[in-house]
Amino acid sequence: MLAHPRLLIRVGERRTGQAWNRISNQLGRVHKVTLTGDAGQITQTTPLNSEQATFYRDCGITPPPRITAANPA
Template identity: 40%
Template sequence: MKSVLDLRPVYHRLEERIRAHVLLCRLALLLVRVAETTTGRTWPKIRAELDRLHAITFTGPAGTFQQTTELTKPQRDLFTALKLNPPKTIIELTTSL
């Protein structure tokens, strides 16, 4: 059976933690299914495309800043189809003065 669910042992002992874990798994599966039906792509393809998006930290004498990699056309298409705002190019800027 092909699936996006990876089953592995869960080590929760308390009932409230087990319930919380199951709830989070259901929410994650719901998000995956919404992304798949909205974009018409499978989750592994969506994830592979978004895994190419990185945040890079640059440090120099003037300070430090974090910047995301430039979005590719497929990544922009995914954000548009899901009606999500793409991440900002400059995430954080710290000057050392």
């Protein structure tokens, strides 16, 4: 059974000490990008800034891996 979104928001706020709009804004800046060139293709997430990394840590969530796929040419 899935937890109610409001409960998850409240847990995030309590664990980080930040308002949900701040958490959402910062984590919404984490993106997955695919780069293609002569050497092949790589998919990676944008680097986390210190605040984003702290949110993941405080919530006990493993951050996304930096490189999610690599396909050499």
